[in-house]
Amino acid sequence: MSVSAIRRLILTGLLIAIGIALSIANPTFLTMDNLMTLLQEASLTGIVAIGFTLILITAGIDMSIGAVIAITSMICVNFISHTQLPAYIYIPIALAGGCAIGAINGFFITYFKLPEFIVTLATRGILAGLALIIAVKDEQGFVQNVFIEDEVFLSLGETVGPVYIVTIVFIVLAIATQFFMKRTRAGTNIYAAGANPTAARLSGINVDRTLIGTYMFSGFCAALASIFLAARMMTAMPEFGIGSELDVIASVVIGGTPFTGGVGDIWGTIIGTLFIALIKNGILKLGLSPYIQPIVIGGIIIVTVVLDVWYKHHAEKKATLAARRKAMQKEVAA
Amino acid sequence: MAKAKWMVTAAALFGLACGAASAQTVKIGYLPSTVGQALTQAWKTGIENTLKGQQNVSFQALDAQMKAEIQVTMMDDFINQGYNAIILQPIDAAALTASVKKAEGKGIPVITLNTDTKLPHAAVVTMDDEGAGYMVGQEIGKALNGKGNVAILQSPPGAQAGVEREKGFRAAMAKLYPDIKIVGAQNAAWNKDKAIEIMNSFLQVNKQLDAVFAVNDNMAEGAMIAAESAGRLGQIKIWGFNGQKSTLALIEQGKITGTAYTNAYDQGATAAKVALDLLSGAKKKGSKTEVITVPPFAATKDTVAQIKPEQRW
Numbered sequence: 001m002s003v004s005a006i007r008r009l010i011l012t013g014l015l016i017a018i019g020i021a022l023s024i025a026n027p028t029f030l031t032m033d034n035l036m037t038l039l040q041e042a043s044l045t046g047i048v049a050i051g052f053t054l055i056l057i058t059a060g061i062d063m064s065i066g067a068v069i070a071i072t073s074m075i076c077v078n079f080i081s082h083t084q085l086p087a088y089i090y091i092p093i094a095l096a097g098g099c100a101i102g103a104i105n106g107f108f109i110t111y112f113k114l115p116e117f118i119v120t121l122a123t124r125g126i127l128a129g130l131a132l133i134i135a136v137k138d139e140q141g142f143v144q145n146v147f148i149e150d151e152v153f154l155s156l157g158e159t160v161g162p163v164y165i166v167t168i169v170f171i172v173l174a175i176a177t178q179f180f181m182k183r184t185r186a187g188t189n190i191y192a193a194g195a196n197p198t199a200a201r202l203s204g205i206n207v208d209r210t211l212i213g214t215y216m217f218s219g220f221c222a223a224l225a226s227i228f229l230a231a232r233m234m235t236a237m238p239e240f241g242i243g244s245e246l247d248v249i250a251s252v253v254i255g256g257t258p259f260t261g262g263v264g265d266i267w268g269t270i271i272g273t274l275f276i277a278l279i280k281n282g283i284l285k286l287g288l289s290p291y292i293q294p295i296v297i298g299g300i301i302i303v304t305v306v307l308d309v310w311y312k313h314h315a316e317k318k319a320t321l322a323a324r325r326k327a328m329q330k331e332v333a334a
Numbered sequence: 335m336a337k338a339k340w341m342v343t344a345a346a347l348f349g350l351a352c353g354a355a356s357a358q359t360v361k362i363g364y365l366p367s368t369v370g371q372a373l374t375q376a377w378k379t380g381i382e383n384t385l386k387g388q389q390n391v392s393f394q395a396l397d398a399q400m401k402a403e404i405q406v407t408m409m410d411d412f413i414n415q416g417y418n419a420i421i422l423q424p425i426d427a428a429a430l431t432a433s434v435k436k437a438e439g440k441g442i443p444v445i446t447l448n449t450d451t452k453l454p455h456a457a458v459v460t461m462d463d464e465g466a467g468y469m470v471g472q473e474i475g476k477a478l479n480g481k482g483n484v485a486i487l488q489s490p491p492g493a494q495a496g497v498e499r500e501k502g503f504r505a506a507m508a509k510l511y512p513d514i515k516i517v518g519a520q521n522a523a524w525n526k527d528k529a530i531e532i533m534n535s536f537l538q539v540n541k542q543l544d545a546v547f548a549v550n551d552n553m554a555e556g557a558m559i560a561a562e563s564a565g566r567l568g569q570i571k572i573w574g575f576n577g578q579k580s581t582l583a584l585i586e587q588g589k590i591t592g593t594a595y596t597n598a599y600d601q602g603a604t605a606a607k608v609a610l611d612l613l614s615g616a617k618k619k620g621s622k623t624e625v626i627t628v629p630p631f632a633a634t635k636d637t638v639a640q641i642k643p644e645q646r647w
Binding site: 033229233 | 428
């Protein structure tokens with residue numbers, strides 16, 4: 001069995017085990033309401049994590065996702081408070097804004113050959129500041145968090161049956177992205193660009209364009225999550241999403257997409273997101289201090305990464321041994 | 335067959351667990367913006383003291399870590415866990431409205447502290463932020479004889495309580511003391527360290543600075559530290575807001591001029607009392623939010639002795 005299949009099995013097993021433990025510890029855990037809220041939480045992180053998975057596959061990183069969430073929500077409330085435009089016009093504009101930010105990130109990374117971390121950290125700062133500047137102000141100039149009353153917009157925070165719309169969107173987006181990555185040439189290009197950019201370039205792949213496209217997609221995902229977040233909270237705040245990077249990175253890394261690029265997929269990310277959401281929900285259910293939350297999440301990242309490295313090393317060793325044995329057998333036969 | 339048996343056992347266990355949980359204990363949740371502040375701790379003590387004498391009341395506090403998203407998640411958790419009443423200090427008025435609406439929709443009364451939300455709910459127990467800000471404005475104006483330079487240490491943008499305080503203060507300045515100039519206003523994020531940093535820049539830029547209004551006591555203490563190390567504490571009147579224990583002590587020492595004191599124990603206790611009355615049926619929920627205002631008190635070197643030790647938090 002491959003490394004990723006085994007770790008996925010282990011994770012799924014853990015997921016179920018923790019779920020059972022929690023439902024014994026606190027009977028409210030297994031209620032429909034709680035499970036749906038858990039999925040809603042997971043989906044908000046998950047949508048961003050899908051974009052981030054692709055970024056990690058290219059061996060890059062996008063630190064601007066949190067700030068994209070902030071600025072997108074600010075764009076939306078500006079439309080809501082200063083124009084009469086309907087939601088189905090300004091939402092696509094806001095999403096396009098997310099793509100544009102991604103394009104700018106991608107441009108600086110590819111054209112000037114700058115490190116991804118530096119570029120996206122810089123855009124993060126710029127966007128966080130811009131979000132405060134364009135925030136809606138009251139007559140005395142104080143930032144005012146607008147209470148959104150646009151019904152079409154708010155309906156995005158509602159449910160279909162018991163399931164939140166954001167969860168449905170997350171699932172659809174995840175399936176589409178997985179299909180795109182595994183079944184289309186553009187998807188293969190992303191893997192190739194991450195595994196070995198020089199080889200990819202030599203075999204005729206336009207690596208720069210692939211990278212820019214990936215950052216645009218990451219911006220799009222963050223913007224999409226922002227809209228659902230604003231619809232859920234019925235408002236937008238200039239500090240929305242800032243600091244949410246840890247959860248996103250944790251979800252993707254736990255899902256088995258390493259920082260080294262070239263490997264990873266969306267299924268892993270889905271499991272990783274569920275895992276993080278479950279841990280967070282569980283900490284509240286057990287009445288533990290929420291301060292423990294980042295410690296637990298940080299700890300899980302370390303443990304999974306260590307296990308990954310250890311298992312990979314182990315598997316490689318085994319493969320070399322097997323190859324050597326085969327060669328020896330051949331020699332003996334000869 | 336074995337499987338069926340297992341399922342029956344599991345179902346029975348589950349039913350038992352549910353039954354045990356609903357055995358008439360009333361669960362009250364407390365969700366402040368953060369638990370790490372004197373004010374929110376004092377509220378908690380006030381709430382706990384009121385609930386202590388009650389039977390079958392369980393109490394749980396969570397920490398929203400100053401992030402509205404986290405607070406919304408925690409509200410959801412209180413709702414899903416079937417809490418009977420929630421005492422909430424919204425980090426943001428607009429951002430928590432949806433959560434409060436959801437809770438009230440499920441028949442869970444929500445009592446807010448200091449920051450009201452945008453839709454009607456059970457009650458809000460609040461300091462009179464704007465009125466108290468006005469009061470501080472009057473005190474500073476009087477002390478400066480209507481002339482001089484003042485600076486403001488602000489709360490983060492969007493924090494309603496801080497904004498109201500500042501509005502009240504500015505209204506007093508504009509109306510009563512038009513000759514007093516507001517030479518600077520910067521966000522020190524409720525935070526002492528940040529306040530020191532900003533106060534230092536105020537001191538460097540303004541050779542003459544006569545008074546500072548910090549919209550909470552932590553920031554007033556920060557301003558004091560900065561002014562003291564610059565050797566200008568004697569020339570600057572510093573006013574805070576809330577009246578926490580440490581600040582009252584500094585007022586007694588003459589290092590901080592004054593603060594708008596509110597009895598936070600009382601405020602927490604009132605909120606808990608409202609929750610209990612609503613749950614027992616002694617009080618009926620109206621169609622509008624019931625507003626309970628806790629009056630402010632101008633604590634200065636002359637008046638601070640009137641605040642008894644057991645009223646200090």
